[in-house]
Amino acid sequence: MERHIASIREQFPILKTQVNGKPLVYLDNAASTQKPTRVVNAIAQYYNTSHSNVHRGVHSLSQKATQLFEEAREAVRAHLNAASSDEIIFTKGCTDAINTVASGYERLLKKGDEVLISHLEHHSNIVPWQMACERSGASLKIIPMNHKGELEWSASLLSSRTKIVAVNHVSNALGTINPIQQIIADAHAVSAAVLIDGAQATPHFSVDVQTLDADFYTFSGHKVYGPTGIGVLYGKRSFLEMLPPYQGGGDMIKTVTFSKTTYAPIPFKFEAGTPNMAGAIGLHEALNFMSDIGLENIASYENQLLQYANEELSRIPGIRFIGTAENKASVLSFLVEGAHPYDVGVLLDQMGIAVRTGHHCTQPIMDYFEIPGTVRASFGMYNTMEEVDQLVRGVMRSASMLV
Amino acid sequence: MTIQEIQSEIEEEFGFFDDWMDKYEHLIGLGKDLPLIDPQFKTEEHIIKGCQSQVWLHAELEDGKLFYTADSDAIITKGVISLLIRSFNAQTPDAILEASTDFIDRIGLKDHLSPTRANGLVSMVKQMKFYALAFKAQKQNT
Structure with missing residues (x-):
C-alpha cells in the first residue's frame, strides 16, 4: 500500500492546500475525512443527469433516481454484510441513527428497566440515552474503564432488567477498539439488545454485522471519505419492525386518514421526507473507493502509521499518551507536560498541521483522567510517514515554545 | 494614553515580527507575565x-476607572487577554464601552477572537464591556 500513497493522495485535491503558508498536514480524520474527486464527481453527476424525487413519480427520471438510491442501499448492505437491504436505513448521520433507536426505545422502556452504555462513549451515544431514560423512567448504567482507556467489561453488569446496551466499536477520543463481540454475546444471553456505534470503526477496517450479531449498527458517511449529511442505521429486521417510527411524514406511510395512519414497511418506515439521495450516492461511491483500495490494506497501513507515530512521539520529553489500550485504531491522544492542549493545537496550526484539541465530545473520559482535553492526531489512508515526522517536529517545537 | 493610543502602540510592537514564531513567542511571554488574578476571584462565578x-475575569472601579484582572488555563489565550487588559485598564467605563478590539485583527491574531475558536475570549470581551456598563449604571444611580 505504501507505494500507492502518492496516487491515493492525487485523488484528494484538498491535500495540496497551503495552511498559514505551509503545506497542509491533515491529521483530523477522526473528526472528518477528506473526499476523493470520484465522490465529488458522483454527486455532481447525479445532480447533472439523474436527479428527481424518489419512490414517487412514474416518470423516467424519478425511476432513475430511485434506482440509484436503492443501489446505494444495496452497496451499504454488502459493505456491512447485512442479510437484507431492507435492514439499511439512511439517516442524516451517525448521531441521527442513534437518536432513531433511542427515541424508539424511549417508548418501549419502562420504570425499572436499564440501559447500559460505557464510559468511553461520545456524547452522541450518551445524551440520547439519558433523554430516553429521563422520559421513560428507566435507569442508565455505565460500563467502567481503566487507566489505559479500556473497558472493564463484565457480564455481571447485565441483568434481566437490561433492555439495551449501547457501546462504540472504537473510541473517538482514545482509539480503543472495544470487545464488542463479547459484549454482544453476553447481552444476548440476558435477551438485551445491542447497538454498536461504528462511526470510528468503519473508516479503518471491515465490519460484518452478521458475524458480530449486532442488533443495531450505526455509522457516518463523512468519516468514510463520503459526503456529510448522510449516515446509516443497520438494524436486524425483527428489531426494526418492532421499533416505533422516529419521525412522521411522507414516504414512511402506507395509508393516512385523519383517524389513523399505517406505516410503510422497513426501511421506509424510518425514512420520513425526501431522503438525501445525493448523499447516499456519494456514500456509495466512497464505499466503492474504499473497497478498491482494499479494507485490509487500509487497516494494515494505518496500523503502521499508528505504530510509527507512537514510537516517534514517545521520544518527546514530557509526552503523555492518553489511551494506551492494547487494541487500537489509528487515533493518538496525548498531552505535553506543562502545555495546555489548546496552545499546542494553535502552534501546530501555524505550522500547517491540523489536529483536534479539546475534550472530543467525551467529557466523562476527560474527567476520568482529570485533564481539560487532549491533542488528538488521527490518521487516514492518505497520511504518510513523513507527515508523522512533521507532527513530531511540530510537537517538539511547540513544547520548546510553551514549556 | 487613550485606548486607541495604547492599541496603536501594541500594533507597532507586533509590527517588528515578520515571522509567526517570534510573534507567538512574544504572545506566550506576555501570557506568562500576566499578573495573577487574586485567587479569591478564580471561582465559578468569575469563569x-x-x-x-x-x-x-474580575473587574474593580477605582476613582472612576476600571481595573481588570484575568487568567486562563491556556497560555496563548492568556497572551491575548494581556493585550486586551493592557488596552482597557485604567480607562473610564465610557471609553471602554466605545472601544473596538479591531487591533487584534491588525496584528494577525484575528482567529483568537473568533467564536469558532471557542476559547472564551469572545465572551470575555463582552464581559469586560458588561462590567463597564454595570459600573457606569452604578455611578449614575449614586
Whole structure:
C-alpha cells in the first residue's frame, strides 16, 4: 500500500492546500475525512443527469433516481454484510441513527428497566440515552474503564432488567477498539439488545454485522471519505419492525386518514421526507473507493502509521499518551507536560498541521483522567510517514515554545 | 494614553515580527507575565467557559476607572487577554464601552477572537464591556 500513497493522495485535491503558508498536514480524520474527486464527481453527476424525487413519480427520471438510491442501499448492505437491504436505513448521520433507536426505545422502556452504555462513549451515544431514560423512567448504567482507556467489561453488569446496551466499536477520543463481540454475546444471553456505534470503526477496517450479531449498527458517511449529511442505521429486521417510527411524514406511510395512519414497511418506515439521495450516492461511491483500495490494506497501513507515530512521539520529553489500550485504531491522544492542549493545537496550526484539541465530545473520559482535553492526531489512508515526522517536529517545537 | 493610543502602540510592537514564531513567542511571554488574578476571584462565578480553554475575569472601579484582572488555563489565550487588559485598564467605563478590539485583527491574531475558536475570549470581551456598563449604571444611580 505504501507505494500507492502518492496516487491515493492525487485523488484528494484538498491535500495540496497551503495552511498559514505551509503545506497542509491533515491529521483530523477522526473528526472528518477528506473526499476523493470520484465522490465529488458522483454527486455532481447525479445532480447533472439523474436527479428527481424518489419512490414517487412514474416518470423516467424519478425511476432513475430511485434506482440509484436503492443501489446505494444495496452497496451499504454488502459493505456491512447485512442479510437484507431492507435492514439499511439512511439517516442524516451517525448521531441521527442513534437518536432513531433511542427515541424508539424511549417508548418501549419502562420504570425499572436499564440501559447500559460505557464510559468511553461520545456524547452522541450518551445524551440520547439519558433523554430516553429521563422520559421513560428507566435507569442508565455505565460500563467502567481503566487507566489505559479500556473497558472493564463484565457480564455481571447485565441483568434481566437490561433492555439495551449501547457501546462504540472504537473510541473517538482514545482509539480503543472495544470487545464488542463479547459484549454482544453476553447481552444476548440476558435477551438485551445491542447497538454498536461504528462511526470510528468503519473508516479503518471491515465490519460484518452478521458475524458480530449486532442488533443495531450505526455509522457516518463523512468519516468514510463520503459526503456529510448522510449516515446509516443497520438494524436486524425483527428489531426494526418492532421499533416505533422516529419521525412522521411522507414516504414512511402506507395509508393516512385523519383517524389513523399505517406505516410503510422497513426501511421506509424510518425514512420520513425526501431522503438525501445525493448523499447516499456519494456514500456509495466512497464505499466503492474504499473497497478498491482494499479494507485490509487500509487497516494494515494505518496500523503502521499508528505504530510509527507512537514510537516517534514517545521520544518527546514530557509526552503523555492518553489511551494506551492494547487494541487500537489509528487515533493518538496525548498531552505535553506543562502545555495546555489548546496552545499546542494553535502552534501546530501555524505550522500547517491540523489536529483536534479539546475534550472530543467525551467529557466523562476527560474527567476520568482529570485533564481539560487532549491533542488528538488521527490518521487516514492518505497520511504518510513523513507527515508523522512533521507532527513530531511540530510537537517538539511547540513544547520548546510553551514549556 | 487613550485606548486607541495604547492599541496603536501594541500594533507597532507586533509590527517588528515578520515571522509567526517570534510573534507567538512574544504572545506566550506576555501570557506568562500576566499578573495573577487574586485567587479569591478564580471561582465559578468569575469563569467564562469556552469549549477549548477557559477564562476567569474580575473587574474593580477605582476613582472612576476600571481595573481588570484575568487568567486562563491556556497560555496563548492568556497572551491575548494581556493585550486586551493592557488596552482597557485604567480607562473610564465610557471609553471602554466605545472601544473596538479591531487591533487584534491588525496584528494577525484575528482567529483568537473568533467564536469558532471557542476559547472564551469572545465572551470575555463582552464581559469586560458588561462590567463597564454595570459600573457606569452604578455611578449614575449614586
